Amino acid sequence: MEEFAAASGISRPTVSKYFQDPASVRPATRMRIEDALERLEYRPNIYAINQNRRLTKNIGIVVPLLADPFFGKIARTIEDLCGGAGFRPILLSSNGEREREIENLETLRSLKPAGALIAPLGRMSDRQAVAEFAAEVPTVLFDSNFPGVGAAFVGLDVEASVRLMVEYLCASGEPPCLFEMADPPNPNARRRRAAYEAAMGALGHAPMVIPVAGKGWNFEEIGHREGTALLTRKALPSETVLCSNDRLAIGFLAAAYQRGLRVGIGDGCAMRVAGIDDHPFARYTCPSLTTIAQDYDRIAASSVDALLAAVEDTESAGVREELTFEGRMVLRASA
Missing domain, CATH: 3.40.50.2300 (Response regulator)
Known part of the structure; x- marks a missing residue:
């Protein structure tokens, strides 16, 4: 950002102010900055900016296998809901592998997420690794429950x-x-x-x-x-x-x-x-x-609601919810 400020002839504080809120600078200044952005092909690293502030709007989403349409459908709904709430969803798949799930948790740690929604592998998971992550980052589990881990669990009754x-x-x-x-x-x-x-x-x-x-x-x-x-x-x-x-x-x-x-x-x-x-x-x-x-939409919406509540309310740490929803019978030709 300092290099951009020097190259554009605009002060570093003004450039920083623009990136935080473009409307906070005068229209003429904003036009000069945006012209320079285009001319110099500069793109700020939002993740780095947020990490430097020790505050991000990232929400991690980890599923066992994104190739499974069951998890794909829920993940898409969660992504939309997180985006609608002003957060940036980061979707990661564990590909059915214990080591990959651990790597995904480490990747999210490095991005300092505001929170995480995790569907653990289950019996193949390193439960201690999931529990340690959830102790550091507001976390809601869905689909597979590890009792006592995270702020909440949401899934099927x-x-x-x-x-x-x-x-x-x-x-x-x-x-x-x-x-x-x-x-x-x-x-x-x-x-x-x-x-x-x-x-x-x-x-x-x-x-x-x-x-x-x-x-x-x-x-x-x-x-x-x-x-x-x-x-x-x-x-x-x-x-x-x-x-x-x-x-x-x-x-x-x-x-x-x-x-x-x-x-x-x-x-x-x-x-x-x-x-x-x-x-x-x-x-x-x-x-x-x-x-x-399973009620995909309700499970996704309740998971996101529970996570946003955990992100916003640090006072309730230690009070864990378990939200389960009875499935609906769907009668088709096979039975």
């Missing part, structure tokens, strides 16, 4: 949502088995299994859990491969299959199609398949997928 689906499937046909990964990357899967077992027990049915092999975030591939193996061996204990998430269900539906099995309700249908999340592609599978819809 897993117990109520899974119970809603199990009750529907039991009332409308054969009780469902649960198709899940034996070693899931996300802790929500364990909670979904526990909720399934509780709901089945409450209805007087024995839970039928089918844990399948597979690691990482390639859910469709795992659902297709393991679904094919089960269908080939005719090893399913029920003709109704509840998948732990929609991405597993998408792979399972492809396996059923390739095995020549018709999925849905009515004459000629061999089985029913349902999922959880209302993944953006769920309505476009064949048949379209019956699922429990």
Whole structure:
């Protein structure tokens, strides 16, 4: 900025005043500065300016996998809401990797964000690293909860949502088995299994859990491969299959199609398949997928509201909120 001031013939304090608020300088001075900006092709480093002031308007957003349309959709909504509130969103993806998630937290530290919205990897996360970051920077977790970490958690009411689906499937046909990964990357899967077992027990049915092999975030591939193996061996204990998430269900539906099995309700249908999340592609599978819809917009808006409250109110440090929302049943052709 000093070099720009010298080259433009305008004092350094006046240039600094302009960058803080262009309307604060006289119109003639503003025109001289803007002409010089164009002529010298100068662009101020806003991040450096804010770091020097020890105050930024940056909001970090960290998701496990941006290639997953579920996180992509929520992240886009959060970006829009942060921008509308006058903040600059910085979106980072952990790509399903523990080391990348840690790097993302370090990157945000270097930018001195006003706050951060983080959907942790879950079981693959370095929880201590997330907790230490949240102790330094106002942080709200969404999707995956680490109890006691951050100012708030916002996500799905897993117990109520899974119970809603199990009750529907039991009332409308054969009780469902649960198709899940034996070693899931996300802790929500364990909670979904526990909720399934509780709901089945409450209805007087024995839970039928089918844990399948597979690691990482390639859910469709795992659902297709393991679904094919089960269908080939005719090893399913029920003709109704509840998948732990929609991405597993998408792979399972492809396996059923390739095995020549018709999925849905009515004459000629061999089985029913349902999922959880209302993944953006769920309505476009064949048949379209019956699922429990997470309220993307409400989760995103509540996450941003909770973070802005934490950024503005340092007095409430230590009081942690947990906001969960029951999912909505979406009935489609698969069940």
